[in-house]
Amino acid sequence: MLRISLEGVGKTYPGNERPSVDGVDLEVQPGEFLCLLGPSGCGKSTTLRMIAGLEHPDTGRITLGERVVDDVAAGTRLDAERRGLGLVFQNYALWPHLTVRENVEFGPAVQKLPRAERRDRAHEALATLAISELAERYPSALSGGQQQRVAIARTLAARPQIMLLDEPLSNLDARLRLEMRAEFQRLHRQTGNTMVFVTHDQFEAMTLATRIVVMDQGRIQQVGTPLEIYNRPANRFVAQFMGNPPINILERGEPGAAAQRIESWFEARGLDVASAGIRPEDLRLQPQLAGPDALDLQLEVSALLPTGGSWIIELGDGTRRFFATSQQRPEVTCGQRITAWAASQHIHLFDRAGMRHQPLEVAA
Numbered sequence: 001m002l003r004i005s006l007e008g009v010g011k012t013y014p015g016n017e018r019p020s021v022d023g024v025d026l027e028v029q030p031g032e033f034l035c036l037l038g039p040s041g042c043g044k045s046t047t048l049r050m051i052a053g054l055e056h057p058d059t060g061r062i063t064l065g066e067r068v069v070d071d072v073a074a075g076t077r078l079d080a081e082r083r084g085l086g087l088v089f090q091n092y093a094l095w096p097h098l099t100v101r102e103n104v105e106f107g108p109a110v111q112k113l114p115r116a117e118r119r120d121r122a123h124e125a126l127a128t129l130a131i132s133e134l135a136e137r138y139p140s141a142l143s144g145g146q147q148q149r150v151a152i153a154r155t156l157a158a159r160p161q162i163m164l165l166d167e168p169l170s171n172l173d174a175r176l177r178l179e180m181r182a183e184f185q186r187l188h189r190q191t192g193n194t195m196v197f198v199t200h201d202q203f204e205a206m207t208l209a210t211r212i213v214v215m216d217q218g219r220i221q222q223v224g225t226p227l228e229i230y231n232r233p234a235n236r237f238v239a240q241f242m243g244n245p246p247i248n249i250l251e252r253g254e255p256g257a258a259a260q261r262i263e264s265w266f267e268a269r270g271l272d273v274a275s276a277g278i279r280p281e282d283l284r285l286q287p288q289l290a291g292p293d294a295l296d297l298q299l300e301v302s303a304l305l306p307t308g309g310s311w312i313i314e315l316g317d318g319t320r321r322f323f324a325t326s327q328q329r330p331e332v333t334c335g336q337r338i339t340a341w342a343a344s345q346h347i348h349l350f351d352r353a354g355m356r357h358q359p360l361e362v363a364a
């Protein structure tokens, strides 16, 4: 198990004006399952590829364990092959003319070992991924999920101390993705490896990570446990990126009855903030669930959307839309005028720069 440390790491690709990764400081603890999460193009893959040594930074320093593998100022630059990392990418290329066992035995990093050792390691890796019975099959006779397991087994056979995974599940269908997520969690428990897992899927990151790093435009927006990130977003970007349906954001000075109501709520509390966010599950239709200091909004129900097991309620104030969610069938009908409530501790406040107004306490 190794620690990974990034200090001031930046990268601008030749011909680009903006850096793809911009001054990233990050410590990955030994044995951690860290997810890099953010929208497409935010710099996740570039960050991962720099840890792997497939790209090199043009500012900063990267350390794996005790070893400095990149240091721009000192001119240190260690190649990918000499870093001893395991890599799994979205497009897993298996050799079609080799069986599953041969694919795992002849993985690039296993190849140079003696024959018996190769066989032992392949055997063990296949057992870990629960695909021993597929050993003599060819890749063409495997499902997508099975092929991805083989690719992971091939990486595992090299016994890397750190596994780097770049959207390894995005080519799989929804059910397989769920299965493979559970598989990754088990693999992490079993090997104790440090894992860095790139995904643009917030649900994937929430379910897998010990900590999530949210990125946007090459910069880290927040690092925290899944619940810290969800419950105490550091800024508006993180608040809006996490959650589905998305958080309801009310801007100060925005037109409409709801904005006027929140303005007076801010004033009554002497709050100097620019916007407020309320998650759909925190917008309640029953006042008894909201507490004494709650914000009340007069809204009209415009749609009821059952999702199977829960409901999304679309509400409006004549100017803009809000979403609420409920685990129970809501006792309201379309067109009905209702009061929606949000407890004050569930109202996220942001300043003019979009930063969280409350101190960032650790979530309970």
Ligand SMILES: Nc1ncnc2c1ncn2[C@@H]1O[C@H](COP(=O)(O)OP(=O)(O)O)[C@@H](O)[C@H]1O
Residues within 6 Å of the ligand: 013, 014, 016, 020, 038, 039, 040, 041, 042, 043, 044, 045, 046, 047
């Ligand atoms: N080889 C490259 N050459 C030039 N620009 C690149 C290259 N790879 C990535 N980029 C740019 O860098 C930014 C970050 O890309 P990437 O790290 O792949 O993001 P992500 O994995 O989060 O989608 C994007 O704007 C992308 O277009």
Ligand SMILES: [Mg+2]
Residues within 6 Å of the ligand: 044, 045, 046
């Ligand atoms: Mg990517």
